[in-house]
Amino acid sequence: MSSLKLFIHPLSQPARAVMLFCRANSIPHEEVLVDLVKGAQHNEEYAKTVNPLKKVPVINHDGFFLKESVAILRYLARTFPVPDNWFPKDSISQAKVDEYLEWQHLNVRTFGTLYFAEKYIVPRTTKQPPNEKRAANFLKNYITVLNQVETIWLKDRPFVAGQDVSIADLLAASEMEQTVLGGYDVKEHHPKIKDYLERVRSGLQPHYDDVHSTLNKLALKMKATK
Template identity: 45%
Template structure:
């Protein structure tokens, strides 16, 4: 059965799924969706995902959206090392523990900050709402401090003592901040060590999927351009 993957590397969850596919040499047909050009709002794409978001996989006649569901499915359906999503109940629960926490803590707060400070100014051409940026930046700082002080205190990785899908989701969210000029590594030695460890272990694919993030971070230094064309 063929596997089609609809994604945009501008999207954090897309990068997490792309990393798993590449690291495990899972063959797939690339279907790139340009979010900044609004390709996800087309009628054709709405037939694939009624929520008009990425990522999506179509495996034969089976379609699936939502990144966490996709990651778990890929780990079950393909030859993937057990550490990515362990079969052992307790080990799997520790991975799920972080994944469930991330949705309402890491992802929700970081997305609000990135959207307000960087994405909306790029799309609309209007300056960011400074007051909202301050509020969201404080939330980002607080939640990343929790990551430093809680999740990485006694663990090498977010889901335990081995790299898992939890790390892919977590790292891709944190790396997104660099485009908005916020370095999640600053003053967080455990977060920094964890991200550096992932980069070293998962290269060359880690740098490959974050190539756009790194390009924008270096080119714009957190200052959003006036239009998507200038990214």
């Protein structure tokens, strides 16, 4: 019997995308929590047996280990019987998914992660306040790429790669949801992205809310303490 394990944590944006893909497509799997908050990804055993890069997500499919979320999502879409919209077999449609994935890595993901890390991770790991000047610069760049999402990637289509939801949307949504923990909720500042995220969310319920539940609880807790 085939065995699929996901090494994940719900506060990892790419890990959430992989979790959401498997849950939404009813792919039998086991989720193995790697507690990033406690630094479990740095454990010698994890680095030795799962991922020497000390990150999540990672999958173990019948003894085949694969790291990096984009590679994982492409592999899962090709390996399991899922609807074609996720990673289309048609060359042009598939290229449109890849186009967004290649762009996002150095844009939405880069600046969103840098902002989130400076505002949320740094204070909790160093016990020092964030560098607000650096955070403001990251946020400025993040807003620029979000505006590009609205004016280019969502200009004339409901999803970032076309007319149907794809693996590109899982990664896009997971990144855009994350920065609420840094104090910037994209849904409050970018109405077109707000509508887009609701389309992704509504089409993937109840899995979308389940996968983002830890993030949303932390966000509510932060708002309550302000």
